Amino acid sequence: MIEHDRLFKELISTFFIEFLELFIPNLASTIEPDSIRFLQQEYFLDLTSGEEKVIDLLVEVRQAGEEMAFLVHLEAQASSEAHFTRRMFFYFARLHQKYLQRVYPVVIFSFDEPYRQESNVYSVEFPHRRVLDFNFDAIQLNRLNWRDFLSRSNPVAAALMSKMQIAVGDRPKVKAECLRLLATLRLDPARTRLISGFVDTYLQLSQQEEQVFQAEIDRLEAPEREGIMEIVTSWMERGIEQGIEQGIEQGIEQGIEQGIERGERTIVLRLLTRRFGELPESVRSQIDSLSIHQLELLGEALLDFSNLSDLDAWLAAQEG
Numbered sequence: 059m060i061e062h063d064r065l066f067k068e069l070i071s072t073f074f075i076e077f078l079e080l081f082i083p084n085l086a087s088t089i090e091p092d093s094i095r096f097l098q099q100e101y102f103l104d105l106t107s108g109e110e111k112v113i114d115l116l117v118e119v120r121q122a123g124e125e126m127a128f129l130v131h132l133e134a135q136a137s138s139e140a141h142f143t144r145r146m147f148f149y150f151a152r153l154h155q156k157y158l159q160r161v162y163p164v165v166i167f168s169f170d171e172p173y174r175q176e177s178n179v180y181s182v183e184f185p186h187r188r189v190l191d192f193n194f195d196a197i198q199l200n201r202l203n204w205r206d207f208l209s210r211s212n213p214v215a216a217a218l219m220s221k222m223q224i225a226v227g228d229r230p231k232v233k234a235e236c237l238r239l240l241a242t243l244r245l246d247p248a249r250t251r252l253i254s255g256f257v258d259t260y261l262q263l264s265q266q267e268e269q270v271f272q273a274e275i276d277r278l279e280a281p282e283r284e285g286i287m288e289i290v291t292s293w294m295e296r297g298i299e300q301g302i303e304q305g306i307e308q309g310i311e312q313g314i315e316q317g318i319e320r321g322e323r324t325i326v327l328r329l330l331t332r333r334f335g336e337l338p339e340s341v342r343s344q345i346d347s348l349s350i351h352q353l354e355l356l357g358e359a360l361l362d363f364s365n366l367s368d369l370d371a372w373l374a375a376q377e378g
Contacts, residue, residue, distance in 0.1 A: 063114065063134060063136065066114075066166065066168060067114055069217055069256055071115060075089065075094065076213055077214045080215055081164075082164065082195055085162065088122055089119045094119050096116070096118075097116040099113065100153070102148070114132055115130075115132040115133075115134075116130075116153070117129065128159050129153060129162065130164065131164070132163075133164070133166070134165075135165055135166070135169070137169050138167075138172055143177050143178065146163055146194055149163070163195070164196075164197070165196050167197065167198040167199060171200070175198065175201065178195070179192070200221070202223060203222065204222040204235070207219050211242065213249065215239065216237075216240040219232055220256065220257045220260040229261060230267045231270070233257060233271055236257045236261070237275075237289055240289065241285025241288070250289060268332040275287075287361060322357065323348075330360060333363065334366050341366075344373045348376065359372055
């Protein structure tokens with residue numbers, strides 16, 4: 059099961075100002091970056107449902123030239139929910155009461171369906187008077203076209219294009235474009251891995267789509283192609299790390315070695331399948347018999363393979 063809340067919280071808390079620059083630039087341009095402070099989680103009892111609710115992100119910021127800070131309350135909503143606007147108002151009222159500060163509410167709707175425009179207004183009115191007219195900034199990803207963000211040099215765009223309005227046939231191309239944009243940003247390894255992991259989670263491709271994805275990468279200019287391959291290599295390294303972690307959790311030294319080998323072998327097979335399609339069983343058997351060291355060598359060599367014959371020749375050389 060995908061942990062939507064965790065993924066979005068990690069992304070937005072890591073790239074908070076970039077998120078605002080992408081979607082609410084008028085607000086972002088007024089905020090002093092040094093004033094940004096993430097507050098502890100807030101828990102509220104929802105009296106209508108009897109459930110305890112947790113606010114996703116609460117950030118204290120200050121605008122340039124002002125002494126008084128205000129709060130940005132951000133919710134990542136992964137499903138369409140009846141009476142959601144009312145819940146957002148309850149959050150606003152309780153936060154305003156507790157902190158006695160201005161509150162700027164923002165919602166990012168991340169669900170795939172429905173496609174209808176979600177409301178961002180909660181009102182209370184009578185025939186002769188409107189008592190309340192509460193509204194918030196709403197970002198509904200499935201109503202945004204990923205093509206509109208291709209030229210945005212922004213890490214949040216690189217991640218969230220994977221959740222925007224995408225035709226089924228465009229999925230491999232969008233994944234390639236997300237990684238291409240990410241490669242141009244030259245972020246540190248941890249932030250690069252956060253975004254690439256986000257994209258890989260939401261754009262898991264079928265075997266056929268993987269081949270189209272590889273073809274999209276092959277069409278890029280050499281610097282962009284190499285940048286993407288560095289990211290793919292980091293996935294390989296993460297696979298090895300997960301193998302080690304799994305071995306440690308099992309508490310068996312042999313499990314660590316097997317975890318490393320399994321992670322390496324899985325990623326190498328994935329890269330080869332992406333490049334050449336489904337591998338013959340005889341080739342898979344040869345790869346299964348390789349040592350960890352040989353798998354590492356294959357992981358480097360496969361970047362230079364042009365066709366399956368190159369792989370066959372390489373494997374034959376290992377047997378010699």
